[in-house]
Amino acid sequence: MVRALGFATLAAALLAHAAPQDKDREKLRKALEYARKIDSALKGRKDASPPASDAEFLRRVHLDLVGTIPTLAETRAFLEDGSPTKRQDLIEKLLASEAHADLWARQWCFVLFGNYYEIRANVGGKNVSPRAIRRAFEEFRKWFRDHLAKDTPWSAIVAELVQATGKLSANPVLLYKTSFYYEGDASLNGADGMSKSLLGMRISCARCHDHPFDRWTQEDYYGLAAFLVRMKGMASSGGGMMMKPDNDNETVDVEFVEEPKGELTMPMTSKVLKPKFLFGGVAGSTEARLPALARFMVMRENSQLPRNVVNRTWSWLMGRGFVEPVDDFHMQNKPVFGSLLEDLTRGFTANGASIRFLLRAICNSEAYQRSCAGDATEPFATAAIRQLTGEQLFKSLVTACTGGDAPDWTAKAVRDAWGDFLNQVRPLYGADGEWTEVTPLPGNTRQALLLRNGGFVENLVKADWGLSGKVRAMSGSPGERISRIFLAVLVRPPTEPELARYAAFVNGQGGSREAYEDVIWTLVNSAEFVTRH
Amino acid sequence: MTCESCASPVDRRTFLKFMVGGAAGAAFGPQIAALAQETTARTRAKACILLWMAGGPSQLDTWDPKPGRKNGGEFRAIATSAKGMQISEHLPRLGEQARHFSIVRSLTTGEAAHERGAYLMHTGYAPIGGLPFAPVGTIASHELSRADFPLPTFVSMNAPVPLSPIFGERHLPFTVQDVNNPIPNLRPGVGTDRAGRRADLLRTQDEAFEVERRGKEIQRRHESAKKAQDLMTTPLLRAFDLSKEPDAVRKAYGDNFGQMCLLARRLVEVGVPFVEVGLGGWDTHDNNFEQVKNLSARLDAGFGSLMKDLVERDLLRDTLVLWAGEFGRTPEINAGNGRDHWTKCWSVVMAGAGIQGGRVIGETDKDGMEIRNRPVTVPDYFATIFKSLGIDPEKKYVLSGRKVKYAYNGKPIRELF
Numbered sequence: 001m002v003r004a005l006g007f008a009t010l011a012a013a014l015l016a017h018a019a020p021q022d023k024d025r026e027k028l029r030k031a032l033e034y035a036r037k038i039d040s041a042l043k044g045r046k047d048a049s050p051p052a053s054d055a056e057f058l059r060r061v062h063l064d065l066v067g068t069i070p071t072l073a074e075t076r077a078f079l080e081d082g083s084p085t086k087r088q089d090l091i092e093k094l095l096a097s098e099a100h101a102d103l104w105a106r107q108w109c110f111v112l113f114g115n116y117y118e119i120r121a122n123v124g125g126k127n128v129s130p131r132a133i134r135r136a137f138e139e140f141r142k143w144f145r146d147h148l149a150k151d152t153p154w155s156a157i158v159a160e161l162v163q164a165t166g167k168l169s170a171n172p173v174l175l176y177k178t179s180f181y182y183e184g185d186a187s188l189n190g191a192d193g194m195s196k197s198l199l200g201m202r203i204s205c206a207r208c209h210d211h212p213f214d215r216w217t218q219e220d221y222y223g224l225a226a227f228l229v230r231m232k233g234m235a236s237s238g239g240g241m242m243m244k245p246d247n248d249n250e251t252v253d254v255e256f257v258e259e260p261k262g263e264l265t266m267p268m269t270s271k272v273l274k275p276k277f278l279f280g281g282v283a284g285s286t287e288a289r290l291p292a293l294a295r296f297m298v299m300r301e302n303s304q305l306p307r308n309v310v311n312r313t314w315s316w317l318m319g320r321g322f323v324e325p326v327d328d329f330h331m332q333n334k335p336v337f338g339s340l341l342e343d344l345t346r347g348f349t350a351n352g353a354s355i356r357f358l359l360r361a362i363c364n365s366e367a368y369q370r371s372c373a374g375d376a377t378e379p380f381a382t383a384a385i386r387q388l389t390g391e392q393l394f395k396s397l398v399t400a401c402t403g404g405d406a407p408d409w410t411a412k413a414v415r416d417a418w419g420d421f422l423n424q425v426r427p428l429y430g431a432d433g434e435w436t437e438v439t440p441l442p443g444n445t446r447q448a449l450l451l452r453n454g455g456f457v458e459n460l461v462k463a464d465w466g467l468s469g470k471v472r473a474m475s476g477s478p479g480e481r482i483s484r485i486f487l488a489v490l491v492r493p494p495t496e497p498e499l500a501r502y503a504a505f506v507n508g509q510g511g512s513r514e515a516y517e518d519v520i521w522t523l524v525n526s527a528e529f530v531t532r533h
Numbered sequence: 534m535t536c537e538s539c540a541s542p543v544d545r546r547t548f549l550k551f552m553v554g555g556a557a558g559a560a561f562g563p564q565i566a567a568l569a570q571e572t573t574a575r576t577r578a579k580a581c582i583l584l585w586m587a588g589g590p591s592q593l594d595t596w597d598p599k600p601g602r603k604n605g606g607e608f609r610a611i612a613t614s615a616k617g618m619q620i621s622e623h624l625p626r627l628g629e630q631a632r633h634f635s636i637v638r639s640l641t642t643g644e645a646a647h648e649r650g651a652y653l654m655h656t657g658y659a660p661i662g663g664l665p666f667a668p669v670g671t672i673a674s675h676e677l678s679r680a681d682f683p684l685p686t687f688v689s690m691n692a693p694v695p696l697s698p699i700f701g702e703r704h705l706p707f708t709v710q711d712v713n714n715p716i717p718n719l720r721p722g723v724g725t726d727r728a729g730r731r732a733d734l735l736r737t738q739d740e741a742f743e744v745e746r747r748g749k750e751i752q753r754r755h756e757s758a759k760k761a762q763d764l765m766t767t768p769l770l771r772a773f774d775l776s777k778e779p780d781a782v783r784k785a786y787g788d789n790f791g792q793m794c795l796l797a798r799r800l801v802e803v804g805v806p807f808v809e810v811g812l813g814g815w816d817t818h819d820n821n822f823e824q825v826k827n828l829s830a831r832l833d834a835g836f837g838s839l840m841k842d843l844v845e846r847d848l849l850r851d852t853l854v855l856w857a858g859e860f861g862r863t864p865e866i867n868a869g870n871g872r873d874h875w876t877k878c879w880s881v882v883m884a885g886a887g888i889q890g891g892r893v894i895g896e897t898d899k900d901g902m903e904i905r906n907r908p909v910t911v912p913d914y915f916a917t918i919f920k921s922l923g924i925d926p927e928k929k930y931v932l933s934g935r936k937v938k939y940a941y942n943g944k945p946i947r948e949l950f
Binding site: 183385427455501523526 | 646718730
């Protein structure tokens with residue numbers, strides 16, 4: 001059989017069946033090249049913080065990539081591992097996990113929708129049923145999660161978002177467009193929304209006049225909106241869905257079509273605006289406009305699409321973007337380390353518009369792996385300190401107070417506890433806060449009271465089945481028990497002074513159960529626990 | 534079409550000035566911000582209670598009745614304790630208090646959508662590209678409070694306040710969800726001695742961590758932790774306890790809205806500078822009259838009792854009371870016996886802290902369709918608020934490198950003082 005095949009064909013056949021590890025290794029190698037570029041661009045600052053310890057890195061990368069601290073078991077394994085590539089291997093492991101795709105999909109959903117528990121829409125005078133929206137959102141986030149898990153090129157995801165038509169019930173991707181149908185004209189809301197979330201630009205000033213400090217004119221604004229003017233969302237009766245509207249003013253489905261006719265006239269004039277993309281690209285006169293818009297969004301010449309992804313991803317990991325605010329790119333808003341931003345943007349595009357490429361490059365850099373201690377005020381010279389998000393706080397509390405292996409996040413008791421916790425966390429943001437479980441908590445007085453005096457934390461701290469019980473049951477000195485508590489809660493061993501202080505405390509209380517509970521309580525309430533650093 | 538993105542017509546030059554100031558401002562940022570934070574010295578601090586009417590309350594059916602006219606609708610007008618001022622028949626207790634408050638009937642604005650209108654009426658600015666303009670509560674809290682005051686200095690109840698971190702954590706609204714349990718999680722779940730031991734351990738643990746870590750997140754957490762501790766132990770906490778009020782008083786104030794008004798009075802009594810209380814449901818596109826009648830009964834009990842108490846306790850002198858929503862409602866009644874959104878001419882009410890009572894500012898025509906005299910803009914409304922609180926309306930804060938005035942070129946309504 002082998003003789004019948006040419007050598008080249010055989011080689012091709014072998015490569016096609018190349019082990020997935022080889023492809024991954026190649027991708028990793030490319031990403032590590034860019035990690036070096038990052039470090040090269042950021043080197044030489046005298047006040048840069050020293051490298052983070054293994055413990056600091058471990059906790060941080062877990063919180064960032066999978067939304068929780070590691071378990072006690074994982075912490076011990078990592079700290080004791082002697083492999084020189086352990087950090088890189090950990091990053092790969094986390095990136096491949098379900099938890100990662102799930103978390104980062106929701107982060108992007110927040111970019112697209114804001115508070116995605118409060119998406120509202122009104123089509124043809126009817127409110128879109130909140131139940132229908134909730135169901136569509138569940139499907140939308142799973143669609144996004146699956147793409148992240150497969151590392152689908154970003155351009156493919158954006159193209160789907162922009163050109164989708166049909167019924168919301170059949171295609172949950174349409175939820176994005178549905179969200180434009182609220183308070184105001186949908187094509188204008190769509191122009192605003194797409195610029196903000198996909199391009200990182202606020203152009204709504206240009207609705208009324210040429211943008212005061214950026215290059216966009218009113219014509220540019222309406223030229224963009226013109227791509228959407230033929231898009232029409234209509235109330236529909238819900239195809240295969242078994243939902244019924246609650247009243248006559250409600251619809252359970254929305255159908256999107258692109259009409260063959262319809263033009264956008266600039267307000268206060270009779271000027272008809274042809275669809276023209278912000279970064280070049282005019283739709284042909286007989287071309288369907290939504291696919292044309294998709295084409296221009298993802299074309300090579302539109303570097304703002306990848307630049308926006310790079311900037312946001314960087315800001316999530318490094319504490320601030322190259323450009324801040326991250327949705328406010330404009331001419332006067334100069335980036336810091338602009339040439340690094342351009343390098344990464346080119347790299348992102350050259351490597352399949354892959355989010356995973358970006359995450360590998362950034363997380364493997366020395367810049368990401370700096371300590372948070374230090375006086376540096378310059379950007380990216382020290383690791384960012386942030387309030388934990390609601391999800392990070394909940395999962396970290398439960399993980400810490402379990403004090404062993406991973407909690408079962410799907411267990412009913414845990415899901416119920418999560419629901420309760422969210423209900424207590426919601427009011428912390430105030431009546432008007434734009435928040436979800438993936439936004440940093442406000443870190444305010446009410447939050448401090450919730451953690452110090454609230455029943456949820458108290459019950460976790462005391463739990464017999466958890467860390468408290470395990471510490472009591474284990475054999476060993478007070479020092480060994482305290483070390484276990486530190487590893488479980490703060491993901492690091494105690495320092496000598498800490499060991500002395502807590503041993504003295506515990507011994508002063510006769511090694512009582514309450515004393516150990518108080519140690520756990522103290523650590524989960526500490527600044528070190530409630531922040532990402 | 535009016536420019537919905539900007540509060541007032543803005544030309545390129547004005548914005549360029551903004552940006553030039555901004556570019557320089559960015560260099561001097563911390564100094565300018567520090568200047569903006571110097572509170573003006575005063576002998577006696579004032580307070581403000583804002584009653585927020587979500588939905589856009591109908592002016593013709595409350596403060597600017599048109600008896601005998603088709604647009605006047607189903608309600609009659611009653612005389613009040615203020616000469617020449619008539620209001621809706623469904624606000625009798627407020628009618629008795631009328632000589633203590635004043636009505637502006639000629640407010641004119643341009644934001645007819647709920648969220649935008651609410652933003653405008655809270656901050657004085659239309660929402661612009663996500664810039665966090667400071668709502669009046671945050672400014673008042675910043676200007677009027679002492680740094681060491683143990684209670685929250687901006688309390689909000691059932692109101693959608695725009696959040697602005699511009700003056701720091703302390704001046705964001707502290708939300709009260711339930712008047713009967715206003716501050717959840719106040720009591721430790723363990724005995725006092727044990728709580729004390731825990732507090733000591735926590736303080737030491739945090740000190741060590743904070744030594745090497747600067748930055749605003751650590752600062753914020755440090756402040757919240759301290760504030761939580763203060764709140765748990767201050768005797769002023771009794772102000773939050775409504776059970777200390779006699780039953781007769783609680784009954785007079787009425788339902789939950791009224792109880793929140795009562796709580797607001799207690800809070801300003803002990804020195805909280807700004808309290809906002811919301812009463813929603815005013816978006817009466819259909820069945821306007823029945824709904825407004827019900828809302829008016831609740832409003833009359835709560836607001837009426839509040840005015841009475843503030844007068845009797847000699848608090849009105851130093852307490853500014855504001856009543857407003859996001860816009861008014863159409864004079865012409867629609868097919869659903871309702872009224873729709875209306876920004877051209879509508880009413881707000883102001884009282885206390887130097888504002889003379891019993892006055893009517895501005896007039897609408899006999900059908901409520903046009904302003905007959907003395908139009909008042911949102912900047913004027915805000916300039917009036919700040920003047921009465923003893924705050925300079927021209928003062929500026931720095932927002933993304935741009936200097937923003939507390940009240941954008943408004944003029945205080947001199948006829949009110």
